[in-house]
Amino acid sequence: MTARAVAALDDFAAEVGTVGTVAVEGCRTRWSAGGPPEPGARLVRAPEGVLEHRPEEMTVRVRAGTAVAELHSALAEKGQRSALPERGGTVGGALAVGEDDLSVLGRGRVRDALLQVRYVSADGRVVTGGGPTVKNVSGFDLPRLFVGSLGTLGLIGEVILRTNPIPPASEWLSSPDADPFAVAASLHKPGAVLWDGVRTWVQLEGHADDVGAQARALETLGSWEPASGPPEVGPHRWSLRPGELRGVPDRIAGDWVASIGVGTVFASEAPPLRSLAGGLGRLAKRMKAEFDPTGRLNPGRHPGGGI
Amino acid sequence: MATVGRRGSLFRLRRAGGTPVGPDGALVAALAGALSPDRVRNDSAERSLLARDASVFKGGLSGPICFPTSTAEVQAIMRISLAYGRAVVPRGAGTGLAGGAIPLGAPVVVSTTKMNRILEVDLDDRVAWVEPGVVNLDLSNHLRPLGFHFAPDPSSQQACTIGGNVANNSGGPHCLAYGVTSHHVVALDVVLPDGDVVTLGGVDPEPGGYDLRGAFVGGEGTLGIATRIAVRITPNxxxxxxxxxxxxxxxxxxxxxxxxxxxxxxxxxxxxxxxxxxxxxxxxxxxxxxxxxxxxxxxxxxxxxxxxxxxxxxxxxxxxxxxxxxxxxxxxxxxxxxxxxxxxxxxxVAQIAPSYYLHDTVVPRSALASVLRSVYAIGEAHQLTIVNVFHAGDGNLHPLILFDPLEPGVLERVHAAGAEIVAASLDAGGVLSGEHGIGVEKRDYMHLMFGPDDLDHQNRLRRAFDPMCRANPGKVIPSSHSCADIQALRSVPTGVWG
Structure with a gap:
């Protein structure tokens, strides 16, 4: 680690300090996720910058305040990408929210992409969890605990993410009459299969010959036309079992797009709040109390509480 | 008391040998009452057999050994052990290579071998619900006619259990493209060390709250015991x-x-x-x-x-x-x-030497050649033969240090060579373990990779699951950062090696 990189994290730690409530601000892409931060919390920003992309290791070290778009354009120069969502704001925000990309079947899940996390703890220290390699079981899995934790356990400053090669060919198609479940079952490793109750979108990825062969095979399941990309989707995420998605039209009002084979439904309406009852609730409270005993990190936010 | 049938008669035969009496008599009686007498063993020969797993480490004599068949029975074991002030160590097939399953401080051992049913395969959700004692390869064999498999494939897959895979976040050759166990575990029913039963994660993609399933996988038995596991099944x-x-x-x-x-x-x-x-x-x-x-x-x-x-x-x-x-x-x-x-x-390897110590570190792929040169040099310096067979795609080295355990003083040299291999891997920007875990083997190396604050936070994660430090104490977290109430386990006990 270079002196400059250490200094950026130390500066962030100094900014977070040790007293008073703080909330991290990125691009405010999912500002109300899990509830808006309590008024009065001091706003802080994580440092920015892509530090080191190592394509042969399939890793990138990047500061949390960096825009996802900036990270992805740096990775694309070497033919790679990450699991972070294209519609994410900052790297740290995307990790704290834990929302997957629409093409999660091809890109993988955000929870599987975070190899190492360096964060500022509630008592103002810089703490490292995980390791720099793609495979690592050295100690407990702090990185996974932090994905989706909405900055309530520590404030993410810098991370190492797993990267993946961008497939040689990629093609979006859409159909007004195909059964999305039959489509998903017929494809080996599509990038995405999306359904809004009427229309189905498919992203085919791989070598050009395979993409062409899969596109031809799809013709038996409906009529298809090229699409420029995925459809526009709403800001809210419902989480259903993949096997429950057929029932979405009876379950979710307003506009929605379901990710077939995954279970995420992107919707204009917010899902009902889930409560963590019983032993699970007690465990979650103990975890919060261990990492942030005074509740100063992002007060007001509750992981699992909607958008 | 549970029903007493033919199994009960068998137990009485054993009991005639005078088995369950002794210092743990009351504990054994309580456990036997919660399970059934034939599924609680306290025979000293059996207990001493469990002093080892597949690693080179040897623990002490275990406490009573329990063979539960349900979540409720595991919960009862946990509560009874807690009431008697005893630690609990889960054990699958005992194929672990870091000493994660060896008993320290005479814990109650929870064997998962009788919880070995594949409960449900759901092709719509693409998950299989299994009990922790299901053997890894048995699951993939079961799924093959359906066109699916379970992706993690450790070399021990003919013997190791899914519960053990969860505890160690196991890998295998095909994890390069498909990811290790944590990528494939979507939900777990877990008996926490305080006896609470919780479901971590879910079959849906974002079950809400912290990713406690992610935190649990790789916990090496220190965070609780998984009794039902939902794993993602992968299309062939x-x-x-x-x-x-x-x-x-x-x-x-x-x-x-x-x-x-x-x-x-x-x-x-x-x-x-x-x-x-x-x-x-x-x-x-x-x-x-x-x-x-x-x-x-x-x-x-x-x-x-x-x-x-x-x-x-x-x-x-x-x-x-x-x-x-x-x-x-x-x-x-x-x-x-x-x-x-x-x-x-x-x-x-048995053709070359009677015994070996299998190591496990990860280095950046670009450093593979230079670290391998170091590994061979370390072997020469200690007059030990080291052979290498490894998951190169992940940078996951597996040097095998070969030795004859009858040779006087050889274990010290093996230990020293192992420590140098770890140091060489970390120097190259690598990590302590890729898939075998920390256990007791690398517990005292953790400070080479993590600072005091880092270890303190890992221990906080552990304490949230196990505030009383009753689940597999003495593993993973080095003693200076671990629970305060296990003074007796502050160093690896004498005789653990060999």
């Missing part, structure tokens, strides 16, 4: 190509691995074996391996065209790095034979 690929490349230097194989990834290819697996191990394997299973300084077993899978193209590109990259032969498996039978060589490598 339509096309597979398996290649065997031979090199006249191990650097050639290592550089090929790095170059393949840099070229944008992510094979399903890339395994390297050095000359000594290749010869032993060839002699053992006649897999058709050439006699070369190193062989690289590479596999690509996916759609037909891409698989063929990637196989050709890997062959070309290998030739550019000095491959002296490239063979592509012509059919499934030849492919199975090539893999059999790799999967039986550890057994084949």
């Amino acid at each position: 690929p339509p096309a597979v190509r398996t290649l065997l490349l031979a090199f006249d230097s191990i650097e050639g194989a290592a550089t090929t691995v790095s170059d393949v990834i840099a070229a944008g290819i992510v094979p399903a697996a890339m395994e390297v074996m050095d000359r000594l191990i290749t010869r032993a394997v060839e002699n053992f299973v006649h897999a058709g391996y050439p006699d070369a300084a190193a062989v690289l077993l590479a596999e690509v899978d996916g759609m037909e065209a891409g698989t063929a193209i990637d196989a050709e590109r890997i062959a070309a990259i290998g030739r550019a790095n000095g491959a002296i032969s490239v063979r592509v498996a012509a059919d499934d039978e030849e492919r199975a034979r090539l893999w059999k060589g790799r999967k039986t490598a550890f057994g084949a």
Whole structure:
């Protein structure tokens, strides 16, 4: 680690300090996720910058305040990408929210992409969890605990993410009459299969010959036309079992797009709040109390509480 | 008291031998009352058998051994043990290589071997619910007719259990493209150390709250005991190509691995074996391996065209790095034979030496060749033979230090060589363990990779699950950062080695 990189994290730690409530601000892409931060919390920003992309290791070290778009354009120069969502704001925000990309079947899940996390703890220290390699079981899995934790356990400053090669060919198609479940079952490793109750979108990825062969095979399941990309989707995420998605039209009002084979439904309406009852609730409270005993990190936010 | 049938009669025969009396009499009686008498063992011979797992470490005599058949029984064991002030250690097949399952401080042992049912396979959700004692390979064999498999495939997959895979976040050759166990576990029913039963994660993608399932996987039995596990099932690929490349230097194989990834290819697996191990394997299973300084077993899978193209590109990259032969498996039978060589490598070592210590570190792929040179030099310096068979695609080294346990003083040299291998891997930017875990083996190396604050936070995660430090104490977290109430376990007990 270079002196400059250490200094950026130390500066962030100094900014977070040790007293008073703080909330991290990125691009405010999912500002109300899990509830808006309590008024009065001091706003802080994580440092920015892509530090080191190592394509042969399939890793990138990047500061949390960096825009996802900036990270992805740096990775694309070497033919790679990450699991972070294209519609994410900052790297740290995307990790704290834990929302997957629409093409999660091809890109993988955000929870599987975070190899190492360096964060500022509630008592103002810089703490490292995980390791720099793609495979690592050295100690407990702090990185996974932090994905989706909405900055309530520590404030993410810098991370190492797993990267993946961008497939040689990629093609979006859409159909007004195909059964999305039959489509998903017929494809080996599509990038995405999306359904809004009427229309189905498919992203085919791989070598050009395979993409062409899969596109031809799809013709038996409906009529298809090229699409420029995925459809526009709403800001809210419902989480259903993949096997429950057929029932979405009876379950979710307003506009929605379901990710077939995954279970995420992107919707204009917010899902009902889930409560963590019983032993699970007690465990979650103990975890919060261990990492942030005074509740100063992002007060007001509750992981699992909607958008 | 549970029902007493024929099993009860068997137990009475054992009891006639005077088994359950002794200092743990009341504890054993309480456990037997909650389970059934025949599923609680306190025979000292059986207890001493469990002092070991597949590692080179030896624990103390365990406490009573329980064989529960349900979540409720595991919960009862946990509560009774807590009431008696005893720690609890879960145990699957005992194939762990870091001493994670060995007993320290006479804990109650919870064997999962009687919880071995595949409960449900749901093709719509693409998950299988299993009990923790299901053997890894049995699950994949069960799924094969349905066109699916369970992706993590440790070398011990014929014996190791899914519960053990969860505890160790196990890997295997095919984790290069498919990811390790944590990628494939979606939900778990867990008995927490305080006796609470919780479901962590869910079959839906974002079950809400902290990712406690992610935190639990790889917990090495220190966070609770999983009693039902939902794993993602992976569709079998339509096309597979398996290649065997031979090199006249191990650097050639290592550089090929790095170059393949840099070229944008992510094979399903890339395994390297050095000359000594290749010869032993060839002699053992006649897999058709050439006699070369190193062989690289590479596999690509996916759609037909891409698989063929990637196989050709890997062959070309290998030739550019000095491959002296490239063979592509012509059919499934030849492919199975090539893999059999790799999967039986550890057994084949018995031809070279009576015992071995299998190490596990990860280094950046680009550092593979230089760290391997260091590993061989460390062996020479300690007059030990070290052979290498490893998951090269992940940078996951598996040096085997060969030795004869009857040779006086050899264990100290083996230990010293192991410590130097760990140091060399960390110096190269690597990590302590890729898939075997920390257990007792690397507990006291944790400070080489993590600072005091880092270890303090890992311990906080652990304390949230287990505030009383009752689940597998003395493992993973070094003693100076671990729970305060286990003073007795502050150092690895005398005699643990060997």
